[in-house]
Amino acid sequence: MYPNIPYEGLSWPITQHAGVLKAEVFDGLLNACLLCKGETIDAKKINGYLVNNGILTANVRADSNQVDAWRDYQQILSEFGLIYSTRITKVLTLTPIAMAYLNKNLSYPELITLQLLRYQYPNGHKSQLSPSLMQSYGENFNYESFTELQAHYNIQIRPAALIWKILYKLWESGEQPILSLDEMQAYAVRCTTMLDYSLCTESIIASRHGGQQLQPLTRARRNMSDWMKLLSQTLLFNVSSDGNNIALSAYSIKERKSVDCVCKRLSDSSSFWIYKEENFKQDWFDYYGDYDIGMLPDYQDKGYGTKLLGFIKDYISSNGFFEMFVLTDKGNPRACHVYEKLGGKNDFEDEICYVYDFEGDEK
DSSP states (O other), X not given: OTTOOSSTTOOOOOOTTGGGOSHHHHHHHHHHHTTSTTSBOOHHHHHHHHHHXXXXXXXXXXXXXXXXXXXXXXHHHHHTTSBOOTTTOSBOOBOHHHHHHHTTSSOHHXXXXXXXXXXXXSOSSSOOOXXXXXXXXXXXXXXXXXXXXXXXXXXXXXXXXXXXXXXXHHHHTXXXXXXXXXXXXXXXXXXXXXXXXXXXXXXXXXXXXXXXXXXXXXXXXXXHHHHHHHHTTXXXXXXXXXXXXXXXXXXXXXXXXXXXXXXXXXXXXXXXXXXXXXXXXXXXXXXXXXOOOOOOGGGXXXXXXXXXXXXXXXXXXXXXXXXEEEEEXXXXXXXXXXXXXXXXXXXXXSSEEEEEESSSSOO
């Protein structure tokens, strides 16, 4: 129970290339990927594109004297679910969320906001175990991956949503809605489930008024700093120029009801990706790289969903596709009504799946 931690070395590991992350780098890396899309990765071709277009420095490796910008920075794309990790497949595979961005359906701030909100622990990308973590357990350590370790302790955390909820609760409580890097390291990182945000916020408030001071988790500081750099690029947060304080953005305050609704949904344990030993890495990218569309409660029952689905149908049909499949929950009669209204046919017994036949009469 908060503030106790399940194991030494608790942290939120994330890409250490947060400092170079910006729209131009994302665009360059993804456009370089198009050179080998669906094919075996040609590092030489990709490196040439990145260096010749001034997207990244050459990063000549001392051991081979070869340019290897791709090897050093491709993990940025897999970290955010835009390509399948090269540890899983040597064929360059872009995910649906990456294609949505390349097709300009998402802006860079929207992409970063979406993927950081959805980023969770445990996940199937950050699976490697650090030697220091294994050594801290001694002979009792028997986990095959970092993912398995976190799943064993029932960790379910989405840091971006958690930080937003803590800041929002501080704001509602009349406290200064700012988190320092020190508070991130001593308080926020101790949360092991999204429900811990309330006790965490109370502990922060108490510490600011002379109460108990929790000790910072020493191994967490670098990761907390990287998270703050990444969150500064979203629509939801502002980070001080020295990188030591994070606050809600003006957008977050203005749209707080909608953002709060999203964060509540992302806090529900049923929304988390669940670790399963078999093919868990592949399964993670199938989940995290997907791109779906839904309507927030404030916008339901106003006809927006019907217009949106109608637009999607027209777009898909005009681009040469013959069928579209739409899935929904059995307990969502509102969605079923919309799908049927727009010509969807449900011919499946075991799941709610509507089929739109663009070659037939249902267009």
